[in-house]
Amino acid sequence: MKKINFPSEVGAGNSPLAAFVHSVYPVSDQVIHYINTHSVAKHAGRGDHLLKAGDVCKHLYFIQKGVIRGYVKDGSKEITTWISTENEMVTSIRGLHIQQPSVENIQAIESCELVAIPMDALHYLYDHFVEMNIVARRILEQYYGNAEDRAFISRIPNASKRYYHFLETQSNLANRISLKYIASYLGMTIETLSRIRGKQVKK
Amino acid sequence: MKKINFPSEVGAGNSPLAAFVHSVYPVSDQVIHYINTHSVAKHAGRGDHLLKAGDVCKHLYFIQKGVIRGYVKDGSKEITTWISTENEMVTSIRGLHIQQPSVENIQAIESCELVAIPMDALHYLYDHFVEMNIVARRILEQYYGNAEDRAFISRIPNASKRYYHFLETQSNLANRISLKYIASYLGMTIETLSRIRGKQVKK
Numbered sequence: 579m580k581k582i583n584f585p586s587e588v589g590a591g592n593s594p595l596a597a598f599v600h601s602v603y604p605v606s607d608q609v610i611h612y613i614n615t616h617s618v619a620k621h622a623g624r625g626d627h628l629l630k631a632g633d634v635c636k637h638l639y640f641i642q643k644g645v646i647r648g649y650v651k652d653g654s655k656e657i658t659t660w661i662s663t664e665n666e667m668v669t670s671i672r673g674l675h676i677q678q679p680s681v682e683n684i685q686a687i688e689s690c691e692l693v694a695i696p697m698d699a700l701h702y703l704y705d706h707f708v709e710m711n712i713v714a715r716r717i718l719e720q721y722y723g724n725a726e727d728r729a730f731i732s733r734i735p736n737a738s739k740r741y742y743h744f745l746e747t748q749s750n751l752a753n754r755i756s757l758k759y760i761a762s763y764l765g766m767t768i769e770t771l772s773r774i775r776g777k778q779v780k781k
Numbered sequence: 782m783k784k785i786n787f788p789s790e791v792g793a794g795n796s797p798l799a800a801f802v803h804s805v806y807p808v809s810d811q812v813i814h815y816i817n818t819h820s821v822a823k824h825a826g827r828g829d830h831l832l833k834a835g836d837v838c839k840h841l842y843f844i845q846k847g848v849i850r851g852y853v854k855d856g857s858k859e860i861t862t863w864i865s866t867e868n869e870m871v872t873s874i875r876g877l878h879i880q881q882p883s884v885e886n887i888q889a890i891e892s893c894e895l896v897a898i899p900m901d902a903l904h905y906l907y908d909h910f911v912e913m914n915i916v917a918r919r920i921l922e923q924y925y926g927n928a929e930d931r932a933f934i935s936r937i938p939n940a941s942k943r944y945y946h947f948l949e950t951q952s953n954l955a956n957r958i959s960l961k962y963i964a965s966y967l968g969m970t971i972e973t974l975s976r977i978r979g980k981q982v983k984k
Contacts, residue, residue, distance in 0.1 A: 650933055657936045659929070671929040674922045682933075704918070711914040715907070718921035719877045725928035726862065726874040730853055730885075732935040733860045733968055765936055 593617045595640040595693040598665060603713045609703065616699040622646075622686035628668070629684040634677055635670035637694040644690025645755055648682045649762070658762035660728055661687075661751055667717070669697070671725070687759055737766045741774045796820045798843040798896040801868060806916045812906065819902040825849075825889040831871070832887040837880055838873030840897040847893025848958055851885045852965070861965035863931055864890075864954055870920070872900070874928070890962055940969045944977045 596613040599605055622628060622644070629635045631651065639646070646668050648660045659682060662668050670680035677697065703710040727747060734740045744764060745752055751760070761771040799816040802808055825831060825847070832838045834854065842849070849871050851863045862885060865871050873883035880900065906913040930950060937943045947967060948955055954963070964974040 650936075652937060652939075652942070655938070657933070657938075659933050659936060672926045674926060704915070708911050708915065711918045712907070712911065715914045715917040715921060718918060718925055722921055722925045722928055723875045723877060725925055725932055728932035729928055729935060730860070730862050732932060733853075733862060734855060735858070735860075735968070736855075739855070765938070 593619075593693055594642050595695060598640060599710075599713050602716050603709060605709050605713065606707065609707045609710060612699070612703060612707070613695065616702075617693050617695040620692045620694050622690040622692060624686060624689050626686045626690075627683060628686065628692075629670055629680055629682070631681055631683050632679050635673045635680055635684070635697070637696055638667055638669040638700055639684075640667050640693040640695075641665065642691040642693060644686060644688040644692070645751070646684060646690060647687050647759055647763075648684055650682050656683075656762060657765075658759055660725075661748070661755065661759065661763060663750065663754075673697075687755060732765055737764070737770050738774050738777075740764045740766070741771065796822075796896050797845050798898060801843060802913075802916050805919050806912060808912050808916065809910065812910045812913060815902070815906060815910070816898065819905075820896050820898040823895045823897050825893040825895060827889060827892050829889045829893075830886060831889065831895075832873055832883055832885070834884055834886050835882050838876045838883055838887070838900070840899055841870055841872040841903055842887075843870050843896040843898075844868065845894040845896060847889060847895070848891040848954070849887060849893060850890050850962055850966075851887055853885050859886075859965060860968075861962055863928075864951070864958065864962065864966060866953065866957075870924075876900075890958060935968055940967070940973050941977050941980075943967045943969070944974065944981075 592610060593614050595617050596610045599613060600610065620639070628639060628646070641662060641664055643664060645661060645663045647658050647662075648668070648671075649656045649658045668684060670682060670684070672678070672682075673680055704714065731740055731743050731747070734743060741764060744760070757768050757771055761768045764771065795813060796817050798820050799813045802816060803813065823842070831842060831849070844865060844867055846867060848864060848866045850861050850865075851871070851874075852859045852861045871887060873885065873887070875881070875885070876883055907917065934943055934946050934950070937946060944967060947963070960971050960974055964971045967974065
């Protein structure tokens with residue numbers, strides 16, 4: 579992955595992560611400056627891994643452009659557990675609470691433009707700029723809801739209903755990413771997914 | 782559900798919720814006092830509902846004693862999406878971010894002793910005592926990880942592996958709650974669950 583440093587001044591050259599944080603809650607110039615000077619732009623090619631299972635995730639990534647998925651290996655099979663896109667942040671979710679080796683892999687499934695900030699810098703922000711906890715609380719409330727939705731969707735016994743629920747909640751991905759990732763995320767074969775989509779088109 | 786008010790003084794008579802909050806991050810006496818005066822003890826009998834789908838969840842509940850589950854109706858079938866127990870907090874997860882009608886039901890599956898605090902009071906705390914955002918951020922990081930784990934467990938194709946993962950992460954519940962809830966949570970029939978447990982005993 580290529581790295582590009584952001585300018586350290588507050589202003590037009592702000593890290594897109596700083597701009598996003600500010601849109602969640604109006605943080606101080608010091609926070610913007612700290613994010614600008616501690617985050618870097620990264621490019622990840624399609625198929626590149628940001629994290630492999632067994633490693634500790636040392637960064638949080640903000641997606642400016644592209645699509646990222648999380649997956650867990652079950653023998654030789656890959657189980658896709660989440661798919662994230664523009665203006666979302668990704669990291670090892672189970673590593674947020676305690677920095678420990680990840681059970682999941684994080685992979686770019688499109689060519690991606692990212693902003694990376696070290697987890698250490700994030701904790702510095704929490705400890706020294708209390709308003710960053712307001713930002714994090716608001717984002718986590720939303721992400722927690724989304725994770726619960728992922729826990730629900732996979733428990734729907736009927737494959738068609740799982741796909742329709744996916745369309746309701748993540749319709750932007752339905753015609754963007756490879757069917758194999760949607761099928762893996764929805765716990766069905768590509769053949770079943772194609773059949774369901776075929777029926778939908780006929781309607 | 783029966784309600785009991787907590788004493789308004791800071792001290793021995795604190796709400797168990799205030800004590801829990803303080804254990805996550807040392808909050809001020811004003812926060813403790815606010816929680817004491819805005820939370821009430823509640824008793825929920827086995828089978829009682831704290832929330833029905835379609836209603837807006839107006840409270841966050843802290844479980845002092847007992848077990849609570851969240852479930853979603855799929856036709857006449859109930860899909861258990863989470864199970865929580867002592868020292869955990871429950872509410873409509875999708876209602877945390879925006880107060881909107883819940884798609885899930887919340888039910889006591891054991892006789893429960895709870896502390897209830899209105900969502901309005903929680904938002905007052907966030908707005909007026911910034912350190913409550915530190916408490917919430919820490920709790921949400923953990924709960925987000927747990928929700929992600931629920932999203933993963935339900936995607937494991939093999940029923941035995943799902944049960945073993947459940948034992949690894951929530952072993953305290955394995956011999957405490959009715960098999961029907963474990964089976965519903967793990968997306969298998971009671972017969973399959975009994976067979977897996979039978980094999981495990983023989984080992």
